[in-house]
Amino acid sequence: MFLAGGLAAVTVALLVFGVVRARPPADPLPDHDGYLDRWSALHGGWRPTGVFPVGWFRVTYALAVRPARRGLHPHVVTGLGLALSAAVPLLGWAGGGWAMAAVPVLICCGLADSVDGAVAVMSGTASRFGAVLDSLSDRLGELLFLLALVAMGAPLALAVAAGVVGYLLEYVRARAAAVGMAGLGVVTVFERPIRIIVIAFAIFFAGAAQLAVHNGLPGVIAGTGTAFWLLLSLAGLGQILRAARSDLSER
Template identity: 45%
Template structure:
């Protein structure tokens, strides 16, 4: 499968959003997924295997963070690897011709499980429980509104909000890395650093939910 063929197939699975016309960062990320997915597909790695690997990486994050500075930094690395797996399962599915509705559901469920694991890691490392639960609910609501809008007839993703999954990944990784540094420099600041990271995640979700609500109303009016 050529890059152009892959980009067209990818756009069809993402509400018509063409990666060839995206920013250099997004375009580069999708192209990297295409190349890596081609390599995995040639070795008969299935999309479900990649999805499962991503979930296991996410579930390992809460187990890693109690180990202090090293554990927090390792948790950040696990989140990055899980995010890579999240992009690669779809790439492998497209390239190997194994795209299915069931796979789409599995991928969405895996994303929600992974994000719950990341927030659990923040809680275990010292973030307030009420804040992590509120953030998880806001993230879930963001995805639920889009899914229901699509079921109601919205023809595309509506809008790319500030609270999309890449933002959640970035906030999680940044929060864990800064917290790992705080363990060494000022241990008493760790809970505050983690709380700020989770609060930033929550604020971005709420803003994104507002953006999505406006787009959904316009699309379904």
């Protein structure tokens, strides 16, 4: 209860701080195409293609318009997303119906992770430090998601392995970009939205199993979700390494 109360206090404080410090931008906000042009310029010219990526960008643009128009700083949105992430292991530890309630929280975490970047791009407040802060928030959030599965019975060693490989995936991506890999390098099979979907399914069904009083089954489900995270992280790491080798060997 103390942790939940502290989390609620941090969330309220961030909202109040964001509203008080909000400064509407001087220039008009770009339309959707203009937003994509700005985003693409900041990401090595890569532009989203395919039904899901394009649809996701439309949703995040629509959600970011109002906070960007009001002048809400993207760091505040990042902080809110991390505060929501901290609620996930608390709900997982509570189990049952509480764990199942973590699913909408996870959806909000995923949206906040995209909306903060959209606000930064639209309002012209995108910065290198903001990119670092956003990446740090993502990695801490994913650690909290895996902790939720441990709280529901997943083996700790398996969760540690999944977390390490997931971190390696993003570390290799960042290092490859730092030494000259163009754009995003490659969109892997285990990008942020898929990670949230995997965790959401594992927590939901483990919570449902707890409500049904199936002894041992919640832990099996949580462990399976963690193993799936590990396997997809390994596949994504392999994709990044292949893309980096191909791109950087030509330079």
